[in-house]
Amino acid sequence: MSRKTNFLESMKNLSNIKTSFMIMKIIFKDNTKLVCLLSDKTGSIKATFANPKVKLEVGYVVEVDANMDTNLEINSFEVLDEYELSDYLPTLQRDINEVMKEIEDMSSSYILSREAKELNDYFFKDEEFLKKFKQCIGGVSMHHNYIGGLAEHTLNVMYLTTILCDRYDCRHSEIAVLSAKLHDIGKILEFNFNGPFKYSIRGELEGHITIGVQMIDEAVRSKPNFYSEDFINRVKGCIVQHHGKIEYGSPKNANMEESIIVNFADSIDARMNKLYQLKEIFEVNSWSEYDRALETRIYF
The missing domain is CATH 2.40.50.140 (Nucleic acid-binding proteins)
Known part of the structure; x- marks a missing residue:
């Protein structure tokens, strides 16, 4: 080629x-x-x-x-x-393999139990999943809307999650970090990113949160009687709740320590990525137009 x-x-x-x-x-x-x-x-x-x-x-x-x-x-x-594909579509500026190495280095420090490792490996040792994950966008327009955007966003959410877990002594920090890694896996099926970025039919009908929970269920079924009920409930809860509130797209408001942490980490990175993209356009001491994602104009 x-x-x-x-x-x-x-x-x-x-x-x-x-x-x-x-x-x-x-x-x-x-x-x-x-x-x-x-x-x-x-x-x-x-x-x-x-x-x-x-x-x-x-x-x-x-x-x-x-x-x-x-x-x-x-x-x-x-x-x-x-x-x-990366020659024709907006693409992450960093080497995607460096991003993945950082993700795995962080995983090796926080994802340690048999359950957490098994669930992690179900996805991240699967070559087909990995290929899609590394190519996938973070969004069509809202944030990280470029090839490799999902991986970059995942890395940043994991990093922020570790900071919050360590600072506030999170009781279930392993679940928080694992859930940060898995929180957007449904996006590999929510979006079409082999051409002009758009939602798939399944993405339009179900969305990445629902798809992500279904993917976790598939992983659990592949290993009967292996995972504890509490572990899976907490991981799925973090995925369901990672938008924080029902009005922001989560089926349930965040109501666990670990899901609140993942929600804040997700929100910070999404908003800062959008702000960074605007900063590339607007000069110092100028105002942006009103941005729907940030819900305000930004003064640079």
């Missing part, structure tokens, strides 16, 4: 380009042309395909020869079957 080397941000002064893009949106099509939005990880541009002979769909990656002005006029193109 060849990697993309020419990105949109470095080609803005060229009149002719030869590179590849992902089709993010079909804007218009009829019998004579197709107008769409093409993107790579550095930006997007409108493009016109004159009378394409091949059917083009959202999510396709196309190698194009095009004239470029404000928009692209496509001279010729080829649909690619093999490509690196």
